Amino acid sequence: MSATPTGGTRFIVDEKRGAAAAGSGAGAMSTYRMKRLWIKRVDLLVGLTVLGWVLVAWIVLVGLDAALQFMRQLRFVGQNGFTVSNAAFYVFVTIPRRMYETYASAVLIGGLLGLGGLASTGELTALRAAGMSRVRIAVSAVGVVAVLIVGVVIMGETLGPWGDQLDQEIQMRLRTGIMDVGQSGIWARDGDRIINARRSVLLSNDGHARVQLVNVKVFTLTPDGELSRFDYADTAQHIGNSWILGHVRSSIIDGSGVHSTTLASNQWQSQLDPNVLEKSMIVPQYLSMRDQLRNIRYLEHNHENSIAYATPFWGRVVYPLNVLVLMLSAMPFAFGTFRSGGTGRRIFFGLLMALIWYFGQQVVVSFGVLYGLPPLPANLLPVTLTAMLAWIYFRRHA
Structure with a gap:
């Protein structure tokens, strides 16, 4: 009478041990796989x-x-x-x-x-x-x-783009006629005029690169140092032997007041050397990705080739x-x-x-x-x- 319960109990215990062993085997396999991923x-x-x-x-x-x-x-x-x-x-x-x-x-x-x-x-x-x-x-x-x-x-x-920009500012002031290349853009003097361009981009057409100035301001001064004329242009490019201002607004100041005109484009006689401006630009691959992307979007918005930055x-x-x-x-x-x-x-x-x-x-x-x-x-x-x-x-x- 007692053999049956004892045998049944032993069977149940063995079954639980088997299940536990199976469970422990699965857990051991999982633990083994985890250990393989640990740094040894x-x-x-x-x-x-x-x-x-x-x-x-x-x-x-x-x-x-x-x-x-x-x-x-x-x-x-x-x-x-x-x-x-x-x-x-x-x-x-x-x-x-x-x-x-x-x-x-x-x-x-x-x-x-x-x-x-x-x-x-x-x-x-x-x-x-x-x-x-x-x-x-x-x-x-x-x-x-x-x-x-x-x-x-x-x-x-x-740090990379920051160092290149800082170095560019110092070298351009020492080696060229450009007054400054900094956070406020390019500053240069051209006779009785002071020129400021917010930034510059490199255009590439037919394998030739040229510089385009963006948001250009030209301050014309009298011999006494007073402002006599102010020109603002969206862009400035050196084409041929002269500069071409795009979407330019000119304001002339005289004794009778301020007289303003707006032109789609206007020729600008300036001694500003485009080769010097190219040297003032940081090489596109030295720019940060954010600045490269900004220039890409600007050029694409103006239907220009952006390959130099892309x-x-x-x-x-x-x-x-x-x-x-x-x-x-x-x-x-x-x-x-x-x-x-x-x-x-x-x-x-x-x-x-x-x-x-x-x-x-x-x-x-x-x-x-x-x-x-x-x-x-x-x-x-x-x-x-x-x-x-x-x-x-x-x-x-x-």
Whole structure:
């Protein structure tokens, strides 16, 4: 009589244990999957090794670039009061922009040095033997680069354009007749006239670039320094050998009062040199994305070609993707080519790849735009080709 209840009880207990075991098995599987996503010591080994070499390569590249630029600036010392301290200041304020520009090359070279070093010492082989996949190693290397790129992008959108604008203001005051280039626009003197343009944009027509001034104010003064005439124009362009004002309103001040006229366009005789104005403009790729987008909208609103700003704008948009793809491009060589060989070989190969990437990207983007490809696909084409070539090499040699 007691055997039945005991057997039944044992059956129920075993069934509960089985269910619990099944539940614990599912939970263990879920926990195992979660643990695979956690950062492990081996991830830190790969990530910190790559980060260290990226920082070293970054410092060296920025230092070389700054030193070369400082040597170039020394040629202008003594001209219009330009001093050695001005040259040093120029280099100093443009360092954030140089850091932004060289980061991609530093990632490529640092990745080759870091991963190549781990491969040459057999540590990558040991990690693979311990069960760490190539994908996990790639994620560990790319992770630190992706975290750092956030700060690089912020720097490139804030400190970089600020430094270039500040430097441009100082250099134009020292080297040209322009009085100031600042937040209030361009200020210049032309005989008895003082000219102010709120901003300037670069137009591109038939492969030729020209400057267009926006919101132009011309103050004409008497020999006594009194205002005798005021002209306000929406735009001013140098066409042929003269300036053309667009949508201009002129006010002449004399003893009888103020007399105003409005014209759709008017020829403006001025000695203002358009070549000097081009130098007063910050190169479009040095502008922040916000300023580039503002100029793009302005040009499109006025039915002008905005390619001079659209191309660098989309280049900045895909910049993080370029950096990550360059980092991934170093992976096949770390697993294959650089299992043996010294640091010098890896540095040389990294520099060679960085130069090929830089000039190749410029050529592909330029040809794409030249043959009518929109700026976004033109900027995506180089990174897509690089990713495909790296993947093919990785599959064949890694």
